[in-house]
Amino acid sequence: MPGLGTSVGRGGATTAQQSLADSDAILIMGSSMAEQHPVGYQWVVEARERGCKVIHVDPRFTRTSATADIWVPLRAGSDIVFLGGLIHYVLENEKWFKEYVLHYTNASTILRDDYVDAEDAGGLFSGWDAEKKKYDPETWLYKGSEPKKENGQSLPGHHDAGGGHAKDRGGEAGNTTEFETDDTLQHPRCIFQVLKRHFARYTPEMVERSCGVPQDVFLRVAETYAAASGRSKTGCICYAVGWTQHSTGVQIIRAAAILQLLLGNFGRPGGGILALRGHASIQGSTDIPTLYDILPGYMPMPFFDADSKTFEQYIKQHSTEAGLWTKFEDFMVSFLKAWYGDAATKENQWGFNFLPRVTGDHSELGYWLDMKDGKLEGLFVMGQNPAVGAPNGRLQRKAMANLKWLVVRDLVEIETSTFWKDSPEIERGELRTEDIATEVFLMPAAGPAEKSGSFTNTQRLLQWHNKAVEPPGDARSELWFVYHLGRMFKGRAARERTPKNDALNALTWELPTEGAVAEPSAEAVLAEINGRDLTTGKLLSTFEDLKRDGTTMSGCWIYTGVKPAENRNVANERSAHDALGHGWGFAWPKDTRIIYNRASAAPDGTPWSEEKKFVWWDEEKREWTGKDITDFKKDMPPDHKRDLSKGGLEALDGDKPFGMHPDGRGWLYVNSGLKDGPLPTHFEPLESPVENPLYPQHQSNPPSDKKQRPDNPYASTPHDSRFPFVLTTYRLTEHHTAGGMSRSLSHLSELQPELFAEISLELAELTGVSPNDYVTIVTPRALISARALVTPRMTPLIIQGHQIHQVGLPYHWGWKGIVTGDVANDLLAISQDPNVRIMETKGLVCNLIPGRHPAGHKALDELHELLEERP
């Protein structure tokens, strides 16, 4: 979320897949879209056939490269240098979209005098606390804006426990409505000039040195992509976990956002940034989060000790003086009414204290380490397979052996549910079944066609799937499981009315059920999510109607409008009447398909051009009109002058499209909210074979957390003679993530039956491996065996003079299912980037040796032998 969130206001993809067909250039980086999203890729192919240039930047020549116009091999983990290079090119060659940048971005905003850029301090921005390994963002703020300091706590958005998902804005640390600008962009401390200086060294030479991309190739990409800009052209950037799973993941996406802002590509058809998600409802599961640090609609969970003392304080900390977040209190009160109903009153701060307080890193990787250390008792796993899918699998599986009990819900018997029985640790004698005290419940889950509910897809589109048949046997939906479990707890709480159970007793938990198994009505849940007017009992059609006086309720404000009436479920509506699919499903917010689309018109409200006409100001009707719902106040004219007293969008000027931001602008520079700095800066992966050519003093992202410990060791970096090669992991079209939904299916399993490692002919010769041999791949964490797929599609790169070999490894296999194989993720380390606590999977180091590792305990002996070895 934070990458896009802090830059433009919302963490979601800014456009729709269909809109790719209108692009003049598409840059796919950190994703193999043709392989991971084949059906979405049809829009890229359609654009390509219309003459759009498709550029794929990837360490490997993938099925996406094979269908693109330009393929650029890039050393895994050097993405920011490449994107920084593009930004540098755009700035140096005056390719940026002047009017757009001037009116729609914060380029002209002037920074405080005490702000020091990383370029001037060897990689560190001002405010660095070497002790705590964290930044105080005060000096990053705009000149003139007041820091929000409360009783000596860290500024909002920078709490230690923060998980980074509540970042659908940034800028929390200060009052961002007060600032100075210089519309000539000449002021030395204006963001435009700071940006220029920051990326001054990201030259084509540097790109060649660090990424291994020949200069002429880089320049061809730069020219091609920069050309997709201006009034009549647009370009789109597609990314996926190839960017996010880095210790600098958020900043990579930031760099892409900066590029798109400079080229004027947000909010326009064929433009924007398309974040490609890998699971059916991964967008939905952050909108309505099963995450520790946020509440539905990207409202932060209250952090203990920081902003949670009183409701007022919490609201004050997280609402802004202008833009949509001025309605934070309306959203929050309505949300608390949805959860706690009548028990939420003005007197008890709307039940604010029913909410648990976040006291630390409760993210998956965070609590998993606690689990390993025996601090957890029980765990629910629903539709996920960490024994195969999570980094440092050995640690993951051993940790589960320290649980008292484990509940796994899935369609099949996945590895996570049988770690005690047949995991590699059992086979290697690290764990003994009879020693493991963990109680395990493996519960059969219902398949998607056996239950009703909605998925939110990669373009923020809610689509309803209808139950077709009953689930087999005792298989049940998660809805059924949680609802009936909840009823039991409600019953117990009702019997013991202790303060501990206040929240449970207050919780509204009445749902109509249907059928023999008493399946709760998903549509009733959707109605609660959508929200009602409590005075009339009517369902709401827009979040603009939410109130802070307790007369409205809504479980997730950004979804309001998905169920505007008892007899309507917009997510289930299926009559598309235009290319963007209006009439088909519901795209949050307010069924807007391309967000920030005010930017598709010039500041004066007229379309930029005929070709890219999308949303414009209709002078007669005095309203915004066009091909999409306006992501703006419908009747607010382009020449509107901001009125802070009114709050909301009216507190912004009529030519400021990014309404989530208190200044209504897209942020080239993020004045607070990101824990590793206001501007993207290149750092090497936590394990890298090369020095950081830009900031030798700081090899890797300073605030990132390696979680280094004996059971989560690292290679020494740079240059660990034991691990000379770069390893990057990825998915295949034929399988799905950790394999629970593909390795048990014959038709998919036969297409990719065995774990393989893709290596170049050069690396094959170097290591004496011939095609289809078994090889063993080694990292400080583990060793695994795979078949060698020797292919000309892999090519060594020349980095700083020497050849860097890369090993590509798909990660789908485990020890269960029709086709089995070693667990690739055993090789990875548990690490956390500073902002969202994601691990680094795309760039690390390894060794590759011919032959298959021995079975049983011998495998570990081999590993230790190899780790000690220093030729």
Place this chain on the structure above:
Amino acid sequence: MLRDLLSRWPVLQQIRTGSDGTGAESWSERTRNLKPKTAGCEVTRGVCPYCAVGCGQLVYHKDGKLISIEGDPASPISRGHLCPKGSNTHQLHTHPGRLTKVKYRRPHAKDWEDIDLDTAMNMIADRVWDARERTFEETRNGESLMQTTAIAHLGGATLDNEENYLIKKLFSGGLGMVCISNQARI
């Protein structure tokens, strides 16, 4: 009897029509009346459960049995197409490896045993309740905490929004669990 047996004998038709035996005269009854297996099925609209492209699916079913799952041509996103995984959604639901009973593993046990759903639900409820009883913190230095870190949840990106909503509501809003996470990060 014999007459209609003969009348169905392609050779006689060949003689009559002088055809070479490669055409309609050789079609069997089955071939003549060939129908798609989805004929007469009910159709329900679904969404592909794999990646986040969100392809539309048509779920064909008859008498409570899934017959076929195909792309939905009306979808503005997928236009009726599906990738190999999406095309395999029918097998995903019907393959023999599907779990249908609750499996339970006792502490230190070497293997699974089947238990019935209600028993499992009650056992799970007891364990959650017990862990919460022991580990729940109402306040810390006088400040509201209402939290337990002893129980964790993982998963959500493959589930429905409504399911995620209930999980977060019950686990965080009701039980005070804070260790809640899923596949989603950025």
Place this chain on the structure above:
Amino acid sequence: MSEAQSSFRESRLDEIRREASQFGTVQQAGIRAAGSPLPKASPQTGYYQQHLLKEPQWTPLVPLYFFVGGASGSLGVIGSLADLIGENDDLARKARHMATAGSTISSVLLIADLGRPSRFLNMLRIFKPQSVMSVGSWVLSGFSAFAAASTLADILDTQIDGSPIATFLRTIGRTGCTVLGMPFHNYTGVLIGATAIPVWNNRVRSLPREFGMSGLQSAVSLLELSGETDSNALNAIGLVAAAFETWEGIELLRTRDRELAPTKQGLTGALIQTAGVLSGPLPIALRLASLFTSRRRRRLRQAAALSGIIGSLCLRYGWVAAGTVSARDWRIPLNIPEPDASTSFDRRAADSLTRRTP
């Protein structure tokens, strides 16, 4: 490489390499040992050297059927003509009975080979002139009927003298056997000749002759082994057939088409060449020898007969097996010249395979 690493080397890999150095290739799917080229799809290698044609899926009963069918067809002809022309009633009767038995065995063998024997009658569902299998099925059925008819006639003769039914059956039976015996004894050559299998369709003209004469020779041989070693007529027919076979054998040796490799190399080649000798020169020699001795005549004729039968069997099995080998040749259907351009695992070699032909 360090010790730890070398101890890693799986013995399996060394086996693969040994196999590779010995035989040049490794059988296991996709396996290529170091030093051998990358699996490739290119105009020079075809699609990963994967053969395009499917191998024949016949059971070993089929070549046997070819043998029995060929013999009984010829027996039918002999049986129908021998006593019309000469006074060889016993020989002719024996031939007819053998033909009847043969045609019955043929049907059994053919049915047993089907994937769905219960559906044998579907063979008579249509008549397809362009399908040799269809024509053959009808011929087989017809021939069996006529052979049965003439045999029935013989049985009736032994009961009643000059019964009109017997006369009728004899007439149509023998006419039918003569007419259908001709295609029945050699259509199997057409059957395999007119297929996509290179080694077969390369010899599409000679196979019917070869199979036919082979059938005739086994017919003669069977009669001889059943005791008819005095008939000079049979010996003459045997000589003619053997002469034909010899000529065909020489023809085959003289033709150098690469499609014919399986008839000259390997097990299949050995079988076919042996067949050539056993059903060509050897019986000729024995038969000629039998003319100049009265004491050893019987033995020599029996030896010739045995050699002819074994030769005929080798011929059928040899040619069918050759079809399987031929189907595995990935170059011929793609008109790719031998030998394979790729020689080493060297990058440049691999490159040369991928470069487009201008």
Place this chain on the structure above:
Amino acid sequence: MSGATDHTGIQPGEVTSFLTDSTLCIGCKACEVACKEWNGISADGYDFTGWSYDNTAALGHSTWRHVKFVEGEITPGIGGNSAQQLSWEFSSDVCKHCEVAGCLEACPTGSLVRTEFGSVFLQPDICNGCSYCVISCPFGVVQKNEDDGRAFKCTFCTDRQKAGMMPACAKACPTESIKFGRLDELKVEAQVRLATLQSRGMTDAQIYDPTHTSVKGIHSMFIIRGEPETYNLPPRPEVPTIYLKDAWKSAAFEAVAMVGAVVASFFFLGRKG
């Protein structure tokens, strides 16, 4: 249920065809799975071939669509869609449904028939597993399933076509690289597409449709880059029936020779004494 259906608008009697355009294929194998799902075909082995991403290897009794992966050379800066070089090509293979079909001519039971759509259909309720079609197909498509005893191949989804539905593979194909429609229209479309590709500099693009041989054209045409041999597409496929005339001629000659030999021998040497 509202919304569009997948009705092709094609009536029985109109000749249909596939046009598989490799230049649009992304190698996802959706066609393989969609085919197996619709036709209820079982998996045929879990062997890792090492042939790029192709582990299906070939068409057969339980594989009626097969995506081929052809690896070339790669050069930084050049994607697979650029004309300069072949880097990684994908091509989905299928039964050719020949205009003159070897399997159809060979089938003795009439199990193989020409349908009202001009395609070649194997009637599983008739086939008796004589497997003569297997060796009569110049493309090596038909194969007998030894366990089942019958031969199988692509049905062209005749069951779907009869109901006006598109074949499963063509419907699934994400990038519409598998086109389905009226033969005559697709022949034109293929020419137009070829012209477009060549105007983009893809001089190595070509249509594979052997109309110049005895096969007389196919009902599943292909647009490929490079040589057909690379994709195991025979440059000159022939229908085995072209050999029939010669074969029967020499059979007749030999039969006469036999009768002659028999008659002569018995005439001159038959008499006893």
